[in-house]
Amino acid sequence: MAITKDMGIGEIVAKYPNTVEVFRNYGMKCFGCFAASFENIEQGAVAHGIDIDVLIADLNKVALE
Numbered sequence: 001m002a003i004t005k006d007m008g009i010g011e012i013v014a015k016y017p018n019t020v021e022v023f024r025n026y027g028m029k030c031f032g033c034f035a036a037s038f039e040n041i042e043q044g045a046v047a048h049g050i051d052i053d054v055l056i057a058d059l060n061k062v063a064l065e
Helices: 009-015 017-025 041-047 052-063
Strands: none
Touching: 009 017, 009 041, 009 052, 017 052, 041 052
């Protein structure tokens, strides 16, 4: 698994730019906000009421393409 729940949102987007669309599909536009610089993916998912396991799976599908 390339992406884990403890990785930073900004880190994920920088390393896997194609994940931006996944974040957008979940209503998470965090990659462009201040929180992305210090918040990890789990914190962002909780803040948006998103199932972290499903989000991680979808992010990894795209990242590993």
